[in-house]
Amino acid sequence: MNLVIVGTIGLDDVETPFGKVSSVLGGSGTYAGMGASFFVKPGLVSIAGDDLSKEHRKTLEKIDISGVSFLGKTFHWEGFYEFDMNEAQTKKTELNSLAGFKPVLPDNYKEAKYLFLANIDPTIQLEVLSQTSNKPFVVLDTMNYWIANAREALTSVIKKSNLVVMNEGEARQFFKTPNLIKAGKMLLDLGPEYAIIKKGEHGALLFSDGRFFSAPGYPLEEVKDPTGAGDSFAGALIGYLAKTKDNSETNIRKAVIYGSIVASFCAEDFSLGYSKKVTLSDIEERYRVFQQIRNF
Amino acid sequence: MNLVIVGTIGLDDVETPFGKVSSVLGGSGTYAGMGASFFVKPGLVSIAGDDLSKEHRKTLEKIDISGVSFLGKTFHWEGFYEFDMNEAQTKKTELNSLAGFKPVLPDNYKEAKYLFLANIDPTIQLEVLSQTSNKPFVVLDTMNYWIANAREALTSVIKKSNLVVMNEGEARQFFKTPNLIKAGKMLLDLGPEYAIIKKGEHGALLFSDGRFFSAPGYPLEEVKDPTGAGDSFAGALIGYLAKTKDNSETNIRKAVIYGSIVASFCAEDFSLGYSKKVTLSDIEERYRVFQQIRNF
Numbered sequence: 001m002n003l004v005i006v007g008t009i010g011l012d013d014v015e016t017p018f019g020k021v022s023s024v025l026g027g028s029g030t031y032a033g034m035g036a037s038f039f040v041k042p043g044l045v046s047i048a049g050d051d052l053s054k055e056h057r058k059t060l061e062k063i064d065i066s067g068v069s070f071l072g073k074t075f076h077w078e079g080f081y082e083f084d085m086n087e088a089q090t091k092k093t094e095l096n097s098l099a100g101f102k103p104v105l106p107d108n109y110k111e112a113k114y115l116f117l118a119n120i121d122p123t124i125q126l127e128v129l130s131q132t133s134n135k136p137f138v139v140l141d142t143m144n145y146w147i148a149n150a151r152e153a154l155t156s157v158i159k160k161s162n163l164v165v166m167n168e169g170e171a172r173q174f175f176k177t178p179n180l181i182k183a184g185k186m187l188l189d190l191g192p193e194y195a196i197i198k199k200g201e202h203g204a205l206l207f208s209d210g211r212f213f214s215a216p217g218y219p220l221e222e223v224k225d226p227t228g229a230g231d232s233f234a235g236a237l238i239g240y241l242a243k244t245k246d247n248s249e250t251n252i253r254k255a256v257i258y259g260s261i262v263a264s265f266c267a268e269d270f271s272l273g274y275s276k277k278v279t280l281s282d283i284e285e286r287y288r289v290f291q292q293i294r295n296f
Numbered sequence: 297m298n299l300v301i302v303g304t305i306g307l308d309d310v311e312t313p314f315g316k317v318s319s320v321l322g323g324s325g326t327y328a329g330m331g332a333s334f335f336v337k338p339g340l341v342s343i344a345g346d347d348l349s350k351e352h353r354k355t356l357e358k359i360d361i362s363g364v365s366f367l368g369k370t371f372h373w374e375g376f377y378e379f380d381m382n383e384a385q386t387k388k389t390e391l392n393s394l395a396g397f398k399p400v401l402p403d404n405y406k407e408a409k410y411l412f413l414a415n416i417d418p419t420i421q422l423e424v425l426s427q428t429s430n431k432p433f434v435v436l437d438t439m440n441y442w443i444a445n446a447r448e449a450l451t452s453v454i455k456k457s458n459l460v461v462m463n464e465g466e467a468r469q470f471f472k473t474p475n476l477i478k479a480g481k482m483l484l485d486l487g488p489e490y491a492i493i494k495k496g497e498h499g500a501l502l503f504s505d506g507r508f509f510s511a512p513g514y515p516l517e518e519v520k521d522p523t524g525a526g527d528s529f530a531g532a533l534i535g536y537l538a539k540t541k542d543n544s545e546t547n548i549r550k551a552v553i554y555g556s557i558v559a560s561f562c563a564e565d566f567s568l569g570y571s572k573k574v575t576l577s578d579i580e581e582r583y584r585v586f587q588q589i590r591n592f
Binding site: 083180215 | 379380381475478495499508509517549550553589590
């Protein structure tokens, strides 16, 4: 397995100004795996319940799930977005089978060259990392909850990662500065070669030693549900890297654009709706739009 | 006079997390004129009091002030910025001599080919526009106050302008949508050929018929005082257009970058402090940085 992802599989209830859905497939691992699947077939390390519907299992077919345990009830998240849809508001979180999750990598996952530690408890991220044997290129994502409640473990994972992704709110929270340029540099100071700050509609910033890249946001007129857009971004990013096997800053710039494109498709529909419609050629079309919108 | 600007001259008291200044030179016309002065010497239509210090008058030497009346007390603004410095909070506004301002264009201003209607009462903007005789290329800026209190007059000016600039908050407020891409298109629907939405640290969006440009923000680590950055942006933008005499979308993209650069210098110091230090070669250096940070 070239690319391994650890993250959650969930059943979500989501309400946005554009509608309401119940028990749809979600979770950071699911969104990330689907994002990566446009470029390579990733292996997912996660846990889900026996209650996952046939349809949901079918959606997961683009991902190798031999690293997924099925046990009890699936992790459940309930949330909503206000008018401006900038931030998810959590109404309820039920860990269910995720509570006792002890990740075990199948043997063919251990030699992965690319590892994405998607948003999940940082102690689980550390455990997965420790089971790999081939010094993978490690991309890390997290969320405000772990910054507030598991800062020490999270800092350990950051130090062992090659590329760390945070959104702008998380970066400001972690580094206690309103200035994102400062926050990005402070993130690099912790050890990773690359730091990315996602800014939603405003694009993303990529920091590395002596270089800086500012990716525009894709000009979306319709955002229906931003859930999972960040996971899709990072999943597509590492999927593109795993496919091209090139971790240079120049190639990571391209990966950021592919990540932004997949995230833009994800936000245009509820849950993983986009994954049933979008093709690689749709993605390449938006890549060309990206080239046109930033030339001067 | 190739470029004429109408806007305010003010004396400002400003407090930011980085310091506090009193009775410094400010006003939309002043900031815009200074921004434009890197490219052409603009003529300013405005009013100030007899209380403007010698030093302040000296600062204004880069601008032709034969269109400025001096009478009574100068317009005064007092405001502050919170920790994140995203939006100015007004503590006090004293109109003073601005209250009775009736703009009269000197004869040599009337044939201007470029006109910047900087932030001021839209009825004054309309009056200045009506005194021009040479169908100038009109750039318009405004603020939340006029959107809330003079929407009709403002809409009239928008319809007579070639390029309208709003910041993201103003655009959302005017068009009652959180989506900036929609807001930009709605602005174009009112008549102007070009619409720009400024997003502060996140850059700027340029809309025109069938084309879209997303300019990155300059990666500033130190923002001391954002006052006047927006006026400087638009002033430098129209100054560059007036110098190059090319109103094509391709050239306006470049003008957006020059505007962003001058705005970035402006925000690094209080009041017009930057204008005493920054040269055209400093500006060209940041232009090269802009080219590097958006390549992929």
